[in-house]
Amino acid sequence: MADIFETxxxxxxHLFVDEDEALKAAAASTTNTDIPDIRISGAxxxxxxxxxxxxxxxxxxxxGTLAGYSTIWLARALPEDGQMVTLxxxxxxxxxxxxxxxxxxxxxxxxxxTGDAHASLERMRSGGEAPFDLIFLDAEKPGYPAYLxxxxxxxxxxxxxxxxxxxxxxxxxxxxxxxxxxxxxFNSLLAAEPSVEAVILQQVGVKGHDGLxxxxxx
Ligand code: DHB
Ligand code: MG
Numbered sequence: 200m201a202d203i204f205e206t207x208x209x210x211x212x213h214l215f216v217d218e219d220e221a222l223k224a225a226a227a228s229t230t231n232t233d234i235p236d237i238r239i240s241g242a243x244x245x246x247x248x249x250x251x252x253x254x255x256x257x258x259x260x261x262x263g264t265l266a267g268y269s270t271i272w273l274a275r276a277l278p279e280d281g282q283m284v285t286l287x288x289x290x291x292x293x294x295x296x297x298x299x300x301x302x303x304x305x306x307x308x309x310x311x312x313t314g315d316a317h318a319s320l321e322r323m324r325s326g327g328e329a330p331f332d333l334i335f336l337d338a339e340k341p342g343y344p345a346y347l348x349x350x351x352x353x354x355x356x357x358x359x360x361x362x363x364x365x366x367x368x369x370x371x372x373x374x375x376x377x378x379x380x381x382x383x384x385f386n387s388l389l390a391a392e393p394s395v396e397a398v399i400l401q402q403v404g405v406k407g408h409d410g411l412x413x414x415x416x417x
């Protein structure tokens with residue numbers, strides 16, 4: 200039986216999350232594949248979409264595309280001439296994302312860069328990529344500490360950073376593996392980072408107990 204948090208998530212979805220065919224197809228695209236079923240929830244997608252709109256984001260960077268479900272939510276918050284860049288390590292995930300993003304009619308504004316995201320971020324920085332207005336980090340957790348500086352290098356004052364999975368069922372209090380360790384170290388670095396103001400939003404729902412870090416670059 201679904202627990203109360205899942206039931207309330209379904210209630211919130213029913214009221215506020217209107218997934219169209221493209222989002223439903225993106226959500227379903229990982230079923231019976233090797234792509235892990237770890238995408239953000241519908242309510243989290245709507246939340247990121249609202250954050251991007253509130254931030255007036257014209258350029259959004261995502262680190263960790265998976266099959267593009269969150270990419271679609273974020274790209275839909277962009278204005279007509281907005282730009283979405285999303286980084287994915289696994290070619291099979293990037294291929295699925297490309298299909299899902301095309302189906303959503305967002306191929307024109309979305310650049311998918313396949314490969315090691317740390318290397319892609321360094322290439323973007325050294326290549327003079329313009330700063331992003333919003334950066335969503337949802338990639339492999341051991342890499343989180345290194346991603347902080349890499350995200351800041353592609354930010355400007357006012358950039359909003361949103362970072363998934365920084366609570367991990369409370370494991371960050373006493374990390375048991377490199378995933379918990381990565382998230383916990385990221386949180387400590389973020390808290391000590393003088394160039395941001397930040398907080399963690401604790402979350403429950405269909406994805407269990409976790410948290411989203413939010414930071415604004417000073
Ligand atoms: C995992 C990764 C995620 O991005 C997520 O949202 C949930 C779980 C994981 O790798 O365990
Ligand atoms: Mg995640």
